[in-house]
Amino acid sequence: MPGHEFTGVVTETGSGVTAFSVGDPVAVGNIVDSCGTCPMCEAGQENFCHSFPTLTYGGTDRRDGSTTLGGFSREYVVREAFAYALPAGLDPAAAAPLLCAGVTVWEPLRSLGVGPGSRVAVAGLGGLGHLAVKLAVALGAETTVLSRTEAKREDALRLGARELIAATDTARMAAARDGFDVVLDTISAPHDPAPHLRLVAMDGTLCLLGHLGRITVEVMDLLVGRKRLGSAGSGGRRATAEMLRFCAEHGITADVEVLPSARIHTALDRLARDDVRHRFVLDMSDLD
Ligand SMILES: [Zn+2]
Ligand SMILES: [Zn+2]
Known part of the structure; x- marks a missing residue:
């Protein structure tokens, strides 16, 4: 806006x-x-x-x-x-x-306790996503970017991410299952949350920050691994x-x-x- x-x-x-x-x-x-x-x-x-x-x-x-x-x-x-x-x-x-996009990703990073050693994945590398990567890296988290393709790999690494995982790389996506304490999803277009939920670690959280409309979730995708679904927006x-x-x-x-x-x-x-x-x-x- x-x-x-x-x-x-x-x-x-x-x-x-x-x-x-x-x-x-x-x-x-x-x-x-x-x-x-x-x-x-x-x-x-x-x-x-x-x-x-x-x-x-x-x-x-x-x-x-x-x-x-x-x-x-x-x-x-x-x-x-x-x-x-x-x-x-x-x-x-x-x-x-920083005043809206920045604090929108800052509040969940803080409230989810992200710090040194946290494993954080950021889906989408737009206004919200690129700030999420910078802030997560500065908080000491091992930070990964999730993207549709490999196109943004260089950008992701420049921002401080350790890795970019492309959705098209099915082997890498499978290997990353249960691999992240926090997944911040900043993608604004409607999409199925299931592939990102699969990447959330036990007791970890998928935080939806981009698309703010209705979604469909299989509760089983939350049950297996006691995973949490959350959101946030703007800041106090x-x-x-x-x-x-x-x-x-x-x-x-x-x-x-x-x-x-x-x-x-x-x-x-x-x-x-x-x-x-x-x-x-x-x-x-x-x-x-
Ligand atoms: Zn805004
Ligand atoms: Zn009030």
Whole structure:
């Protein structure tokens, strides 16, 4: 979704703002408000707010009822609580996709306890997938990329993966059975989860992050090996801030192609053809 994760510079602060000053580099993720009182908000998971968080782009402002315009604007007014200091050393354009794509893969990696020695497989190497590989590798996991073909092998290894397993390589797929503690599936097109479930280790988890529609699962594929099926999306304020600190420490940003905002149609056309490595970022400074 365009315009829902962005970075910029503080140009003005409200009278009650203490965390930011004019000139501070700042980042905004895909939610900008929530009820603040439900159990999810209390748990620091504003992204799961029971009365639905206010989306940064195309949401309805909780205060004045207006439609939020996200990064498609010269300026954006945001509550201090939903703005994040952009750590020095992170390129603002390449850091922007961390704010939704990054935290979407960060939360499950953290909640599933991924760390040194964990065996992680990432299916799909797009905006979510390439960040999942970078973050899993930086967390110390032995990381593998699952792909339809061999085409992305070089890309996978460059991102730090140990290996790419192509679905077409039936012998390798069979050998990898029960081989991963966590499989993060970032493929957005509808697909059968069974081949990925087969790769999950006993008590491990297949986490579906790409396709958010209905799927069919054979419960037997979960029963044998006590496997778990999960999902996640976006991030709470705490996890987002934690993820940004981690990325700054490890020098992690997204692989991006920056285009002037006037070329948005080029970006959308190429996105439709899956022709991007791995995220487009629009530079809005040409609006001035
Ligand atoms: Zn809430
Ligand atoms: Zn997103």
